[in-house]
Amino acid sequence: MTGRSLEAHHDGSELYVRTGTPTLGDSVPVRVRVPSGSAARAVHLRTVRDGEPEVIEARLDGQDEHERWYVAEVEVHNPVTPYRFLLDEPTGYRWLNGTGLHARDVPDAADFRLTVHPPAPAWAQDAVVYQVFPDRFARSGAQQSVPDWAQPADWDDEPLAAGPGVGQQLFGGDLPGIEQRLGHLERLGVDVLYLTPFFPGRSNHRYDASTFDHVDPLLGGDDALVSLSRALHARGMRLMGDLTTNHTGADHEWFRRAREDRSSEEAGFYLWTEDGYVGWLGHASLPKLDHGSTALGPRLVDGPDSVIGRWLREPYGLDGWRIDVANMTGRYRDQDLTHDVARRIRRTVTQARRDALLVSEHFHDASQDLTGDGWHANMNYNGFTRPVWGWTAPVGTEQPLLGLPVRRARRGGASTAATMREFAAVLPWSVTAAQWNLLGSHDTARIRTLVDGRDMLEVAVGLLLTYPGTPMVFAGDEVGATGTTGEHARVTMPWDRPRDWDEATFALYRELIALRRGSVALRRGGLRWWLAEDDVLAYVRETPEERVLVVAARAPWSGAALPPVLARGGMPEALRGSEPVRGADGTVHVPGAGPALTVWRLP
Template identity: 35%
Template structure:
């Protein structure tokens, strides 16, 4: 029997906060922020006249002039801001600028003339000189769907999640996979073996996903599902597609996907599929015919001196050539293209995750990759303006995230990598490497500053995936640090995605061990860990600032990082302490709402602290903990 979510007493924490308001501590500090702006409502508003921008300047500064700098036609243009009233120690300034008519976003930066100095404000913070354009604020004209940042995704590797219909099972030795190796049927309680690789099957299927929706939605609290590939393939991972128009029969076929789509729609849950459009299986009809010398198929794949090019040397994955218009038509351009087909009834998927999207192109070197990704975006939005286009990138994806290509990327670069290095001491290559809080905060600030804020909200934040060791394993089974990580994941900018089984303590190293079957016997679950995941998910759902607020760094050094998620009318403090001892950290929170003397309450414990008249705060940070603090005034 599945454990139920504990009954919520939503008022308990708030009442506790109010009762504890006399238990306060204060500290004085120098105000660290001179100017403030974020690309959030109230500071950036769209009208028929253009973009109205609001900037706050610390009122104790002698302010002479403020400009918004833009660069239409690649030439500087300065728009003077109008001075407004002073509220809670801040001078408000505003100006309206036109939308950039050429670029997919409007870039801007603030130039502030004070009595004794000049400063600039960009998306990465204050500067004493004009900052590089890559960190200017950016407003994307074609923003990602608004629903994306509201979700908690859950990644399902179909073969390993749940067996819902035993009649669909791959049978032991049913067919041969590669190199004449018969497929192997495994028992659910067993662990993946490197001996069999992609040819071993645990027989999870789409009916199993349907049967698990109650657990996913009501027990755990997730709202959207990301499925690893489901199209016909002889492997368990299905990244070698044989037929893009057929769901694999061992997963239940097209009918099972229709059933899953209907079941998720009834629950108001989103569904995203995984498209592998850079390469096919060697058993795809195109490749079989190409190897036989048939035209026009011989020109569908990249040629390498008489041999075919394969993805990263894996000969089972021949790479297609987008210089061929037939490939373009089948994958995205034609009326019956792959991308269009699954966005239409009866499937009506909500989004595409496109595998190694940065590698597809014309000939060697992914030539004209941007042209094809832009075209894929146009096709997807033609079918459904509210569909989500997510790209897979293990490294920096800035160039794909400027408003004309992807809605978001799998955020290995701007989230997973810095979190791994800070909490687990490993980089993305699994080399031992550690950073402190200052470096982590700087890395994440740089990553989000380079892209429009609306796209930063749609970045796909994971702690692990089918391509990496599980986070708990990387942490050496340190449950406290995993709780730190998932709370940070739920509190940070972007859309969180849980890899199946992490919430019940599933472990596993490199592939295939990170793809173990989900343990549906709840006796094997770590109930405390599951409750911590449920708790973090509830916090994200209950606090709007965690879903849409700007990130404001307040302190980052050593083992401690304190930042805020800020909306125009609400804010949440997030404190991170990697050390195994509690500390008190001085921060200044007056930047958040302009409310010196505000009271902050720990959402979990009810502990209360109060800022002084200058907004200075002495914040207690628990040992090995990520904690959230809400305004309790």
């Protein structure tokens, strides 16, 4: 991005790369657009074949008064084939890669990529995911016995924010309660229900499973999951599960058998030390699994009868898995089997359901784990959540930053866009297009607590529903739930607390979800950044059929005239926010209102 003009551009979307997954040996035409005022005398394509760079000249494929298009063929000689563009200019040369134009040499990490690995199922790009923490969503009224580990809580109690008892507060939500409230999900406009673990454990979060064979009776048992799954599918909705492949609970039947008999098959499922066993991050309650065990694979991840496979089959019919602590699965000291485990899980998922989705949890740079043959996508904390948190942070905020011993920093638009571009650029476009973008989850503070006022909430939610990837909403955000930590944010849904139910916030989420659903460009289009200034972020989402301009402003700004290439063809249509203004010179202007979210369909 240079000033308020548009630079040469390429991404992996349909305008630039033909749809479909290539096979080895295919020749794939890739296109790049260059502004008509560019000094480029020629455009070349650089690929890497078996580790050795090759450069070929791109040919002119079309031009008009605003821009020139070039095309060149990439031979898919390797399973993941990187490429970037070289612009030959009178004053030197510039490289175009996923992070933009550079008048210097750049490493290969941010090159564009063609991959032979199939992308996430097509429905993922059109989806809006709704995350539910089962204990806190809805009670069915069924009689429940209180387990010995639990501290019963009333539905209207405030969750503990930290310290002893955060994992033991039991509010009594269950799967039949969720099924009774599916009308709320339909009204909101979401179509994928993602449940945090439904296996029994000795905590309210259930990431400490005691078995993978049954649904927790506290949630209604196996029959309740079958009923919920069928009710969702009857409404045209989908169901995602949550599984820990990194560890089990210390009360898990496998681990009990392992401790009773160290010569048992199950003993080989876990990592041991001279003093005992390895607990995940030192937690004795969460013994870490050893994926070097040949016997563990068929039980947990390999084949239709594994844990991964059986819950995808009827009568449960899950539509995919989110894998907890995916970044640490199979990793311990000199053992690194993460990619092998991911590929095996992917194979099992695909064999069970060709259209099933596989999403990883990874809080930092996941690029080395997202090459396309394992996880379809990741929970996009670093490529979306953190930069949006920083850009929408109140002035002088003292709020702590998740995972670091510092407060949140208020960032400007340039650094925010640079961060988002850098994390997207190191992934194949097919992965970027399926990333789960989120403003918060059961592990973070609530977005309503993190931003200052409803106007800034509107801007943040606007980015969530217009940025490439799959939006994920944590249950309660849509009615204004608050919370300072992950545990404190696990509030119950205020079905009978009108004071805690913000109808205006619900209307905002519903409106923006509908806006996304009504635009193929917002669901499936590429991403072309236009503005990244202190108080404004603006980008174009585009397909061959539609162009949509998104302008997010966190404060009043100077406004800007649309570049001719965006303004050609007539006046934009305001889908949301300010109407376009035509100046005396005929240029179309974006007003400088803020905080505000403006969305225009360009002619």
